[in-house]
Amino acid sequence: MRIENRWRKRNAILIISALLQGACMATVSNAAVPATIDLSDQDDKLKMQQAASELLFGRSVRFASTAFTLTNKVVIERVAAKDERGLIIEGRNTKNDAIELSLWLENQKCYLRRSDNDTSVLLVWAHCRAL
Amino acid sequence: MKSVVVLSLGLLLVSCGGGGGGSPSGLRPVITPTGNTWQPGVFANETVFKNKCAVPRSGVDINGNAFPDVRGTSFDEKMWLRSWSNDTYLWYDEITDQNPNNFNTPIDYFGVLKTEERTPSGAAKDNFHFSQSSEEYNSFAQSGTQTGYGINFSFINNSPPRSLRVSTVEPNTSAANEGVQRGDKLLRINGIDFINNSDVDAINEALFPENANTTTAFVFERNNGSEFSVNLVSDDFAKSFVNNTNVIDTVSGRVGYFRFDGFQRPAQTPLIDTFQNFVNQNVTQLVVDLRYNGGGLLAMASQLAYMIAGPNQTNNNTFELLQFNDKYPRVDPVNGNTIRPTPFYEREIDFAAGVFTDQRLPNLGLTKIYVITTENTCSASEALINGLRGINVEVVQIGGATCGKPYGFYPTDNCGTTFFTIQFQGTNDKGFGDYADGFKPKMSPKFDDELPGCSVDDDFSNPLGSQQESMLSTALFRISNGTCPVSVAQSMAIKSSRAGQNNSLSNVQNDIAQESSLSIFDPRYRAILLESTINMPINEKDSNE
Numbered sequence: 001m002r003i004e005n006r007w008r009k010r011n012a013i014l015i016i017s018a019l020l021q022g023a024c025m026a027t028v029s030n031a032a033v034p035a036t037i038d039l040s041d042q043d044d045k046l047k048m049q050q051a052a053s054e055l056l057f058g059r060s061v062r063f064a065s066t067a068f069t070l071t072n073k074v075v076i077e078r079v080a081a082k083d084e085r086g087l088i089i090e091g092r093n094t095k096n097d098a099i100e101l102s103l104w105l106e107n108q109k110c111y112l113r114r115s116d117n118d119t120s121v122l123l124v125w126a127h128c129r130a131l
Numbered sequence: 132m133k134s135v136v137v138l139s140l141g142l143l144l145v146s147c148g149g150g151g152g153g154s155p156s157g158l159r160p161v162i163t164p165t166g167n168t169w170q171p172g173v174f175a176n177e178t179v180f181k182n183k184c185a186v187p188r189s190g191v192d193i194n195g196n197a198f199p200d201v202r203g204t205s206f207d208e209k210m211w212l213r214s215w216s217n218d219t220y221l222w223y224d225e226i227t228d229q230n231p232n233n234f235n236t237p238i239d240y241f242g243v244l245k246t247e248e249r250t251p252s253g254a255a256k257d258n259f260h261f262s263q264s265s266e267e268y269n270s271f272a273q274s275g276t277q278t279g280y281g282i283n284f285s286f287i288n289n290s291p292p293r294s295l296r297v298s299t300v301e302p303n304t305s306a307a308n309e310g311v312q313r314g315d316k317l318l319r320i321n322g323i324d325f326i327n328n329s330d331v332d333a334i335n336e337a338l339f340p341e342n343a344n345t346t347t348a349f350v351f352e353r354n355n356g357s358e359f360s361v362n363l364v365s366d367d368f369a370k371s372f373v374n375n376t377n378v379i380d381t382v383s384g385r386v387g388y389f390r391f392d393g394f395q396r397p398a399q400t401p402l403i404d405t406f407q408n409f410v411n412q413n414v415t416q417l418v419v420d421l422r423y424n425g426g427g428l429l430a431m432a433s434q435l436a437y438m439i440a441g442p443n444q445t446n447n448n449t450f451e452l453l454q455f456n457d458k459y460p461r462v463d464p465v466n467g468n469t470i471r472p473t474p475f476y477e478r479e480i481d482f483a484a485g486v487f488t489d490q491r492l493p494n495l496g497l498t499k500i501y502v503i504t505t506e507n508t509c510s511a512s513e514a515l516i517n518g519l520r521g522i523n524v525e526v527v528q529i530g531g532a533t534c535g536k537p538y539g540f541y542p543t544d545n546c547g548t549t550f551f552t553i554q555f556q557g558t559n560d561k562g563f564g565d566y567a568d569g570f571k572p573k574m575s576p577k578f579d580d581e582l583p584g585c586s587v588d589d590d591f592s593n594p595l596g597s598q599q600e601s602m603l604s605t606a607l608f609r610i611s612n613g614t615c616p617v618s619v620a621q622s623m624a625i626k627s628s629r630a631g632q633n634n635s636l637s638n639v640q641n642d643i644a645q646e647s648s649l650s651i652f653d654p655r656y657r658a659i660l661l662e663s664t665i666n667m668p669i670n671e672k673d674s675n676e
Contacts, residue, residue, distance in 0.1 A: 042344060045367075052271075056193045060270040064369045067273055075274040075396060075483050080427075081263055085286050088393075089261050089551055091426025091510025092539035094453070094473075098274060098396060100483035115483070117194065 025054075026122040028113050032106035034072035035128035040065050044126070048112070051121045052076070052101055055114040072103040072131050105130050169210070169230050177218055180211035184546035193269055200546060208237040208546050212244055215545075219464045221456050221538065221553045222246040222257070238262055241550060250535070252568040259538060261551040268542060268549040274482075275397035277370050278340060280347070280363040281306035283392075283423065284317075285507070285589065291327045293317075296591055297351070298423055299392070301370055305363040314591035315351035315359060322348065340365040354592050372398035375420070375596030376405050378412045383610050387414035387495075388603065390595055391435075394427030394511045396482045399434070403479065406438040406493040417495060418606045419515075420503040422530060422589060426510025429539075429557075430476060434492060436518045437475040441496030445475035450518040453539070453555040454564070465541040465554065475518070499525040501606045504570065505589055509534035514557050516570055516582070521559025528572035528584035529606045535569035574615065574623055585615035586623050 039045040045065055052061035067074045077098045080088040100115040110128035113120040183203025191197055209231035217223050225246035234240035241262055248256040272278075281304020287294035297315040300306045317325045320337045328334065337347050345365040353359050376389040387409040391398070409417070417439060426432075433450040449472035455464055463470055479490040502508075502516060513533050516526050538553040558564035563579055572584030590601035598604055608616045615623065 045343075056271060057191050057195050059193055059266075062270075062272040062276060062278060062367050064273050064276045064367050066369060073483070076271040077274050077396070078268060079270050079272045081261065081268070083259075083261070084289055085507070086284065087425040087507060087509050087534065088427065089259065090540070090542065091512075091536060092514060092557060093394075093426075093428050093511070094430075094539065095541075096428075096430070096482055096485045098482050099271070 026111055026120045028104045028111045028120045029106060032104035032111065034131040035068075035103045035105035035110060036070065036072060036131050037068045037103060037110070037126055037128045039063065039067055039069070047125055048123070051112050051123055054121050055101070055112065055119055056099075068103050074101050075099070076101060103128060169232065171228050171230075174214050174217045175210070177211055177214035180207045180214060181545060183207035183211070186546070188547055203546075205237060206231060209234065209240040211545055212237055212241050212550070215543070215550075216244040216552055218458065219456070219552070219554045220244070221556060222248070223456055223458075237546070238548065241552075245552070250567045254535070254568060256567060257553055259536060259540075259551070259553060262548055265544045265547050265549045268544070272367070273369070275370050275372065275395050276367050277301075278343065278365060278367050280304065280311075280340075280349075280365055281368055282311060282363075284338075285423075285591075291329070293326050295325065298589075298591075299374075299595065301368055304368050305366065309361045309363060310359075311349075311351070311361065311363070312353065313594060314354045316353075317349065318352050318358065319350040320347060343367050369397070370395075373401035373405055376408070377596060378409065378414060379598065379607065381416070381607060381611050384415035385413055386416040386418060386607065386610060387412075388418045388420065388596070388606075390420035390422070392423050393425065394429075394431040394435075396428070396431075398427075399431060399479065399482070402431075402435060402438070403490075403492060406495065409495060410493045414495060415497075416499075416501070416610050417497055418501045418503065418529075418603065418610075420595070420603070421508045421512045421515075422503050422505040422602065423507050424509070424512040425507060425534075426512055426514075426536070428482075429473060429511055429514060430480060432511040432515045432518065433473055433476045434480070436515055437477050438492050438494050439497055439500055440475070440519060440522060440524050441494035442477060443496065444498070444522050444524060445477070448475065448522050449473070449560040450475045450521075451514050451557040451559060452562075454558055455555050465543075475522075497524065499527065501527045501529055501584075501610065503602045503606060504528055504530040504533050504572075506531055506534050506569070510536045510539070513537065513566065513570060517557070517559045517564065517566065520582075521561045521563065526582055527606075527609060528570060528582040529609065530572065530584075530587055530589070530602050532569035532571045533566075535567045537564045537566055585609055585619045587619050 037048070039048055045063060048067070049061050049063055052063070053059060061076060063074065075098045080090060082088050102113045102115060104111045104113055105128045110123040110126040111120045112123055182199040182201060184200045185203060185205045185208060187200035187202055188198040213231060216226060220226065225248055226244055227247070229243055231240050234243070242260070245257045245260045250256050281301040282297055283299045283301070284295045285298040287296060295317045297311055297313055299313060300311050319325055320334060323330060323333055323337070325334060340347065343366045346362055347365070348360070348362050351359045370393070372391065372393045372395055374390045374392065379386040379388060389405050391402070429451060436450055437445050452472040453463070453470060455470070458464070461470055462468070477492055478487040479492065481488050500519065513536060516533070517537070519526050537556050539557065540551045540554045542549045542551050556564050566580040568580060571581050572586050573581040576583055585605050587601050587605045593600040596603070598607060605616055605619055
């Protein structure tokens with residue numbers, strides 16, 4: 001099991017980092033087009049995770065390096081806790097609490113959008129490509 | 132709702148009236164629990180204590196709403212756990228009501244708010260009581276991703292002398308690129324003796340990295356006895372859930388095989404593609420390898436069951452019905468919804484939107500399937516087996532007993548900790564859900580949690596998907612011959628005979644084994660086992676098979 005204070009520390013860092021990276025809440029208009037991005041660079045992936053964290057009010061978010069490479073949408077969900085045998089605790093999940101994040105390009109600016117509450121963050125560092 | 136309120140009041144009165152003795156029921160004094168003190172057997176509504184925290188959180192939740200915490204005490208937190216458990220725990224009437232003041236922390240107290248009963252095999256009835264910090268619970272990841280080196284381990288022995296073997300290697304990961312193989316046994320990690328060293332924290336930290344780009348030195352023992360040293364780099368990688376898909380021609384027809392490692396959202400499309408491929412190739416028999424499938428989304432288990440059985444068998448039937456404790460026969464106590472069965476889902480699901488799409492699922496319309504299982508086959512995987520059996524699809528089990536988890540819960544936060552307490556049990560269309568000791572393969576099943584099949588161990592010496600791998604080869608043998616290979620039958624017979632202390636039977640078996648040394652199957656085992664189990668103590672037999 002991960003240690004709680006380590007998570008608190010990491011989340012605090014994530015929030016501060018997101019602010020320093022220049023990710024800021026924004027609005028995506030209807031003129032925006034779906035976009036993709038290459039996150040194979042670990043620094044870029046970290047920045048994207050920080051931006052997603054901002055949309056989730058500081059919660060930790062992780063992406064695979066292949067996220068947003070073929071599609072502008074990524075579904076995120078809670079990290080499944082596991083028992084000492086490595087089996088997921090919530091193995092009979094009756095809920096659907098996934099959140100969809102999507103990438104958009106508008107006026108050469110790249111936005112990450114959280115679909116369930118329609119909030120977005122401007123990714124000032126990102127070089128997105130129209131899908 | 133009205134009936135629930137009436138029922139709850141009724142229960143409250145019953146619990147409050149106990150022990151009064153003598154007085155007419157109409158004049159029985161009613162105790163109104165205030166929550167200020169612990170009174171054995173008296174439970175205030177959980178809302179009295181909810182969100183009263185010794186250390187209220189500041190800040191907001193994932194939706195930007197302020198935490199509901201208000202100033203309270205550790206006693207309030209423990210009393211909430213007590214009332215909440217009494218209200219929603221599946222076996223609330225098996226909890227010993229202990230004074231919360233005798234426990235230092237709410238988590239300590241939560242540890243005793245469960246049944247201490249045992250299953251028929253002697254295992255703990257509730258093996259799934261769990262809590263974690265809500266901060267950790269609310270950490271997110273791209274659906275289907277894992278952080279690590281790309282190795283999935285089989286935990287053979289967690290304590291010294293530890294034994295951990297590589298069960299699978301995820302494609303396009305550090306482990307795959309560096310040549311880690313199934314069956315590799317971990318000897319050392321970052322120079323630490325993995326088998327005997329007592330520095331558990333260092334081992335855990337090295338084995339389960341929190342972040343990408345962590346480099347760790349591994350030394351494995353290979354299947355041929357040689358040592359293999361490698362440095363692996365962690366990453367956040369997309370896990371592959373549908374693997375080793377193949378169509379195998381046998382004398383009994385075309386057999387579809389795939390290994391399915393988790394009912395997770397990214398698995399839906401490859402599952403559909405796999406079944407469409409099987410339909411296109413006229414598959415008539417199916418082996419679903421669930422040996423490493425610990426479960427996941429119940430809805431996807433329902434979809435998979437539909438793709439196996441097809442519309443004629445599933446139509447209007449129940450895949451699974453959730454049953455809560457006897458205080459809530461009709462209403463889900465957590466979300467307040469009327470309890471309705473989960474049907475067999477026949478369409479694709481848009482999990483992000485939470486709706487069905489227009490795409491109908493392909494199906495094979497099978498009346499019999501073969502599943503490969505181990506103790507890691509758990510939860511939604513077991514729901515799949517149980518759901519199919521509920522509509523009379525014959526499920527033949529190859530491997531070992533499943534984990535035995537017909538239960539589930541709604542993780543619930545209070546004061547920064549998320550608690551998992553068993554709140555429901557899943558039952559199939561026939562109302563069956565009692566498999567707390569797991570489903571067990573038997574040559575002659577006698578009980579509802581026993582399935583026809585062959586008991587065989589996981590085979591780390593062969594690649595998964597290989598027809599030489601013991602579990603798959605046993606499944607293929609069973610398909611072609613209708614029974615277990617002789618080596619498996621011998622093993623099962625010997626275990627049965629040990630359980631029954633039946634020496635004469637053992638001798639007979641030895642004789643038969645010698646006689647049948649050139650044949651790969653001796654059908655007489657079946658009859659002998661059938662007879663021998665009649666006089667066998669059931670518990671001993673179960674614990675040894």
